Amino acid sequence: MKMFVFTLFLFNVTLGQVASDSIKKTTFQKVKPFIIPSALITFGVLGIESDGIKSLNAEISAEVKEHIDQKLTIDDFSQYLPAASVYGLNALGIKGKHNFKDRTIILGTSYLLLTSTVMPLKSITKVDRPDGSSNNSFPSGHTATAFAGAEFLWQEYKDVSVWYGISGYLVASGTGFFRMYNNRHWLTDVAAGAGIGIVSTKLAYLLHPYISKLFYKNENHKSSTMLLPFYNGKQGGFGFAMQF
Numbered sequence: 001m002k003m004f005v006f007t008l009f010l011f012n013v014t015l016g017q018v019a020s021d022s023i024k025k026t027t028f029q030k031v032k033p034f035i036i037p038s039a040l041i042t043f044g045v046l047g048i049e050s051d052g053i054k055s056l057n058a059e060i061s062a063e064v065k066e067h068i069d070q071k072l073t074i075d076d077f078s079q080y081l082p083a084a085s086v087y088g089l090n091a092l093g094i095k096g097k098h099n100f101k102d103r104t105i106i107l108g109t110s111y112l113l114l115t116s117t118v119m120p121l122k123s124i125t126k127v128d129r130p131d132g133s134s135n136n137s138f139p140s141g142h143t144a145t146a147f148a149g150a151e152f153l154w155q156e157y158k159d160v161s162v163w164y165g166i167s168g169y170l171v172a173s174g175t176g177f178f179r180m181y182n183n184r185h186w187l188t189d190v191a192a193g194a195g196i197g198i199v200s201t202k203l204a205y206l207l208h209p210y211i212s213k214l215f216y217k218n219e220n221h222k223s224s225t226m227l228l229p230f231y232n233g234k235q236g237g238f239g240f241a242m243q244f
Contacts, residue, residue: 037198044139044192048125057186061130064180075178079142082168083107083149086156089164096156103156105212110148110204117196118144131183140185140193146175147197155205172197 047053086103090096098106118141127138150172154165176190185193 033202034199037195037202040191040195041199042195044188044190044195047186047188047191048127048138053188057130057188060180060187061183064183073182075142075146075175075182078171078175078178079146080149081171082146082153085149085164085168086153089157094157094160097159098156101215102208102212103152105215106155106201106204106208107152109207109211110152110201111145113200113203114144114148114197117200118193121192127186127189129184130180130186133184137185138189138192139196140176140179140189142179143172143176143185143190143193144197144200146172147194148201149197151198151201155201 043053047057086096086107087100090100096103118139121139122136122141125138126135128135129137147169150165150168153168157164172194176185176194179185179190180187
């Protein structure tokens with residue numbers, strides 16, 4: 001229960017800061033986009049202590065191991081596919097909601113929020129992985145990355161075609177499935193990772209009007225550089241991006 005309070009506090013603080021400066025809306029309208037991801041996070045957090053949910057985790061893990069004979073590592077790559085698709089579609093001439101610079105700032109913000117949430121939770125919760133290889137199972141970093149990218153794809157291209165967003169969420173769901181398929185995560189790890197990924201990107205879009213001001217101080221400067229945080233389930237770090 002302490003972890004539940006900690007997680008909700010982490011997101012509520014950020015949401016409160018955004019809401020104070022945003023256009024007035026009804027409470028439900030502001031909260032509605034976060035209901036499903038918050039439910040996923042809550043389910044995952046409750047699973048840390050709940051014997052009933054732990055039993056469900058074990059049953060699903062046992063079922064997977066019984067009917068699947070070999071592991072596939074597609075999830076190591078599919079976690080990045082939804083986000084990469086945004087840049088791929090734009091390269092093909094299918095324009096999304098934002099230009100290269102703005103969408104990269106948004107994605108970088110999302111990954112920063114994601115990494116600063118996933119990595120501390122892994123260290124604090126110390127949940128054993130199903131295969132017993134380590135005790136940093138909760139939450140799933142691969143799944144968080146995949147769903148952050150899926151929400152990114154949805155936000156950028158939902159007005160062009162909802163099928164772009166749907167396909168991104170299908171890939172993200174497949175990534176989560178393969179994390180369990182490969183006996184690397186429990187259902188609760190995947191659920192929490194999905195929720196964290198979605199919330200991270202939603203918050204990145206809400207924060208973008210404020211964060212973008214830091215990158216647009218000199219409008220006449222034609223080139224831009226930035227550091228992009230990343231997390232691959234095992235390691236976190238930064239990548240370098242430049243636009244001329």
